[in-house]
Amino acid sequence: MADSDFLRQLAGYGLTTATILYRMPDHPAVLQSYIWQQYDLAPRFPLLHGFLDFWKRELDGPLHSVTIAHSRLIRPAEFVNVNGVLTLH
Structure with missing residues (x-):
C-alpha cells in the first residue's frame, strides 16, 4: 500500500511550510515562532x-x-x- 503523503502528491498536493509568529499570552510584547509543515493545495x-x-x-x-x-x-x-537560430533585422 502506498504512503498517504505520496498519494497526496499524486493528487496535486505539495509540501507547504508555514512560519507562524504569535504573541505570548503572558507577555504580549514577546513574539514566539512555530513551524507548521504539511502537504497542502x-x-x-x-x-x-x-x-x-x-x-x-x-x-x-x-x-x-x-x-x-x-x-x-x-x-x-x-x-x-532550444536548438536553432533566430535572426532579426
Whole structure:
C-alpha cells in the first residue's frame, strides 16, 4: 500500500511550510515562532487555514503573522534548451 503523503502528491498536493509568529499570552510584547509543515493545495491552502482556525479557536497566543513557502509559490528559474537560430533585422 502506498504512503498517504505520496498519494497526496499524486493528487496535486505539495509540501507547504508555514512560519507562524504569535504573541505570548503572558507577555504580549514577546513574539514566539512555530513551524507548521504539511502537504497542502496551493494557492488556497485548506489544511493550513483549518489549522489556523483551530489555533484562533483553541489556543491563547494571538497570531501576529504567517509566512508561507510552497513549491508552486517559490520555484527556481526553469531553462529550456532550444536548438536553432533566430535572426532579426
